[in-house]
Amino acid sequence: MLEMAQRTLLAAFVLVAATAGGASGAPVQVDVTYITQREPLVQPISLVEPVLEDDGLMGARQALTENQTTGQFLEHEYRFIERIVPEDGDLVAEFEAALAAGERLFVADLRAEQLLELAPLADEAGALIFNTRAPDDNLRTEVCHESVLHTAPSRAMKADALAQYLIWKQWPDWFLMHGTKAPDLAFADAVRRAATRFGAKIVEERAYEFVEFARRTDSGHAQVQRQMPVLTQDVPDYDVLVVADESDIFGEYLPYRTWDPRPVAGTQGLVPTAWSRVHEQWGGTQVQRRFEKFAGRPMTERDYNNWVAVRIIGEAVTRTSNAEPQALHDYMVGDEFEIAAFKGEGLSFRQWDQQLRQPILLVNPRVLVSVSPQEQFLHQRTPLDTLGYDEPESQCRLN
Amino acid sequence: MALALAGAGGVVSQAEALEIFVSNEKGNSITIIDGDTLELVETIPVGNRPRGIALSRDGRFLYICASDDNTIQVMDTESRKVVGTLPSGPDPELLVLSPDDALIYVANEDDNMVTVVDIAAKTVVTEIPVGVEPEGMGVSHDGKWLVNTSETTNMAHFINADTLEITDNVLVDQRPRFAEWTSDDAEIWVSSEIGGTVSVIDNATRAVKHKISFEVPGVPAEALQPVGVRITDDRSLAFVALGPANRVAVVDAQSFEVEEYLLVGQRVWQLGLSPDEKFLYATNGISNDISVIDVEELEVVKSVPVGREPWGVAVKG
Numbered sequence: 228m229l230e231m232a233q234r235t236l237l238a239a240f241v242l243v244a245a246t247a248g249g250a251s252g253a254p255v256q257v258d259v260t261y262i263t264q265r266e267p268l269v270q271p272i273s274l275v276e277p278v279l280e281d282d283g284l285m286g287a288r289q290a291l292t293e294n295q296t297t298g299q300f301l302e303h304e305y306r307f308i309e310r311i312v313p314e315d316g317d318l319v320a321e322f323e324a325a326l327a328a329g330e331r332l333f334v335a336d337l338r339a340e341q342l343l344e345l346a347p348l349a350d351e352a353g354a355l356i357f358n359t360r361a362p363d364d365n366l367r368t369e370v371c372h373e374s375v376l377h378t379a380p381s382r383a384m385k386a387d388a389l390a391q392y393l394i395w396k397q398w399p400d401w402f403l404m405h406g407t408k409a410p411d412l413a414f415a416d417a418v419r420r421a422a423t424r425f426g427a428k429i430v431e432e433r434a435y436e437f438v439e440f441a442r443r444t445d446s447g448h449a450q451v452q453r454q455m456p457v458l459t460q461d462v463p464d465y466d467v468l469v470v471a472d473e474s475d476i477f478g479e480y481l482p483y484r485t486w487d488p489r490p491v492a493g494t495q496g497l498v499p500t501a502w503s504r505v506h507e508q509w510g511g512t513q514v515q516r517r518f519e520k521f522a523g524r525p526m527t528e529r530d531y532n533n534w535v536a537v538r539i540i541g542e543a544v545t546r547t548s549n550a551e552p553q554a555l556h557d558y559m560v561g562d563e564f565e566i567a568a569f570k571g572e573g574l575s576f577r578q579w580d581q582q583l584r585q586p587i588l589l590v591n592p593r594v595l596v597s598v599s600p601q602e603q604f605l606h607q608r609t610p611l612d613t614l615g616y617d618e619p620e621s622q623c624r625l626n
Numbered sequence: 627m628a629l630a631l632a633g634a635g636g637v638v639s640q641a642e643a644l645e646i647f648v649s650n651e652k653g654n655s656i657t658i659i660d661g662d663t664l665e666l667v668e669t670i671p672v673g674n675r676p677r678g679i680a681l682s683r684d685g686r687f688l689y690i691c692a693s694d695d696n697t698i699q700v701m702d703t704e705s706r707k708v709v710g711t712l713p714s715g716p717d718p719e720l721l722v723l724s725p726d727d728a729l730i731y732v733a734n735e736d737d738n739m740v741t742v743v744d745i746a747a748k749t750v751v752t753e754i755p756v757g758v759e760p761e762g763m764g765v766s767h768d769g770k771w772l773v774n775t776s777e778t779t780n781m782a783h784f785i786n787a788d789t790l791e792i793t794d795n796v797l798v799d800q801r802p803r804f805a806e807w808t809s810d811d812a813e814i815w816v817s818s819e820i821g822g823t824v825s826v827i828d829n830a831t832r833a834v835k836h837k838i839s840f841e842v843p844g845v846p847a848e849a850l851q852p853v854g855v856r857i858t859d860d861r862s863l864a865f866v867a868l869g870p871a872n873r874v875a876v877v878d879a880q881s882f883e884v885e886e887y888l889l890v891g892q893r894v895w896q897l898g899l900s901p902d903e904k905f906l907y908a909t910n911g912i913s914n915d916i917s918v919i920d921v922e923e924l925e926v927v928k929s930v931p932v933g934r935e936p937w938g939v940a941v942k943g
Contacts, residue, residue, distance in 0.1 A: 292856060293758045293779075295757065296757060296758050296779060297757055297776075297778075297779040297781070298791070300757065300779070300781060300783070300795040301795070483726075510759070510777065510801075513736065513759050513777075514778075516736055517736060541872075542780075545780070546797070546799065565800055565821070566800065567777070567778070567780075567800040567801040567819075568822035569822075571848075572820065572848035573800050573820045573821065573822075573848070573921055579743075606679070609848075610846070621780055
């Protein structure tokens with residue numbers, strides 16, 4: 228017997244009395260639905276990283292409280308509906324139930340294959356789905372859905388962000404090491420594309436063959452210390468080891484153990500990401516602090532992707548005084564729309580694939596290293612469009 | 627501003643000398659520059675992350691938002707010492723004084739509040755809930771209205787200074803940072819840092835009557851980030867600090883046309899006019915200096931090094 232999905236409704240924020248003469252006339256009620264499906268929790272390879280059960284969800288909740296604060300001055304009321312489908316639950320059935328209940332604004336914290344089960348249903352119902360997790364490039368180039376807007380950066384955006392920095396640094400010769408699971412191979416593809424795009428040269432490629440083992444044991448470092456140098460020896464002259472290990476199996480063991488003394492970048496080492504606790508530029512301190520106070524932990528990339536999606540809904544509702552998905556969609560992809568999201572410039576959607584264009588942070592575990600796009604990479608529309616698939620490179624023509 | 631001469635027989639009161647106070651956000655200090663010689667007078671260590679500063683009307687006290695210490699520090703400008711503190715609410719970013727110097731209005735950035743402080747009693751009068759991330763504060767010259775801007779809610783909130791309630795909320799462009807009233811209280815100019823515009827709000831209608839945009843050939847649009855605004859008393863000119871564009875825009879305050887851009891230091895955020903409006907001082911957060919602008923000539927005449935990450939500026943004289 229399938230369990231009912233866990234659904235919670237957060238109570239609407241109590242309206243403050245003094246709102247006469249607000250920016251809009253009529254009260255607006257907005258339902259925002261967060262939908263995800265539980266997955267077996269993977270223990271991070273690092274002992275200093277906690278296992279998070281509410282990753283992503285807290286970002287969405289935080290943004291909802293911010294929307295509620297703004298909404299109180301305009302008689303806009305936000306309601307947050309959480310649909311967290313159990314591991315063995317039926318995601319599609321849950322989504323259909325949500326549509327039947329009249330919900331139309333979705334923040335989907337899902338893998339690509341799950342998202343694609345829902346997208347056609349959303350298209351038909353005229354709903355909006357914000358993709359806050361799936362980085363798959365084909366969702367931005369070939370598989371184009373009217374109802375889907377992406378706040379999660381694509382793999383190509385991240386690989387390009389890293390590549391620009393490495394080129395700026397004049398480290399154009401790369402040794403690419405990748406895992407063998409699908410996400411690892413996908414990121415390796417993005418790295419290869421970025422190399423061609425920005426003039427880097429992959430001098431050697433090697434795959435790390437994964438053999439299942441206990442992710443955390445106390446047998447310590449001795450084996451890994453011998454293994455990694457051997458795996459990375461005899462490589463033609465290179466500047467950087469670019470690692471594609473989204474599965475987080477071996478990449479973290481590479482720094483300081485490569486045969487040649489070389490920096491590591493990619494999914495470990497110097498990492499391109501939408502967000503990190505190490506970032507406090509452009510007023511970032513404020514959102515980091517209030518998130519930590521709210522969630523009791525630092526804000527992750529997944530939290531940020533969800534946060535910005537819910538904030539975008541709030542911004543569009545604030546500006547249009549409308550909760551209808553079509554009206555919101557048209558405003559969001561229009562020329563006027565932009566949202567300040569602590570990245571130093573207003574973010575907006577690419578009209579052809581509905582990807583949120585944004586600066587990408589380059590971080591190590593303790594500090595921010597850089598932010599791409601790097602200066603001097605030019606573009607006729609905006610330097611942000613040097614990251615990821617540009618309009619001529621995508622088959623999507625959604626607007 | 628009439629100031630009494632101290633003592634007898636040709637001694638010029640210290641109160642008449644032009645002095646520029648600059649808060650150094652990273653340096654945790656206040657730099658004092660002699661306004662006539664443009665030389666460093668003294669650097670005074672203060673609390674953590676000092677940002678907004680404001681002088682009492684008589685210039686005797688400088689009130690400093692020590693943001694990370696969650697307090698307001700009070701500096702005696704004659705002794706140049708911190709002589710006390712005032713409660714401020716958490717994370718005070720910017721403050722303004724009521725025209726009668728009785729009250730301080732503080733924006734508490736982390737808490738979505740404006741805190742009202744009674745200076746003499748050293749107590750908090752009340753806290754007013756506002757939008758997310760309040761920063762900009764502007765009091766009307768008649769003392770009747772307070773405007774607070776919220777960076778994430780993107781509004782200018784009009785607060786009745788008697789009832790201390792919000793009566794109007796005006797939506798502006800992304801990330802408003804500063805609110806400045808014209809001398810006759812007819813208009814309130816609100817800068818939107820990420821939106822890249824300055825909204826001119828008509829006080830009578832409480833609606834945006836004009837939006838000023840900026841454009842500099844060769845400078846990317848996203849670098850034009852308006853923050854501080856100052857308007858001359860006669861409402862002829864307005865100055866807008868444009869952040870990482872490293873320029874101060876000179877705006878015809880009647881026609882709202884941008885007349886020119888003055889190149890200053892890096893990441894210019896806040897501005898202060900000398901009392902006689904002959905000079906405008908701009909804080910350059912990344913080049914760690916202030917730019918001195920001759921208002922009549924509309925020329926940048928000097929850069930003066932100050933402490934690390936200069937933020938606020940207040941001018942006494």
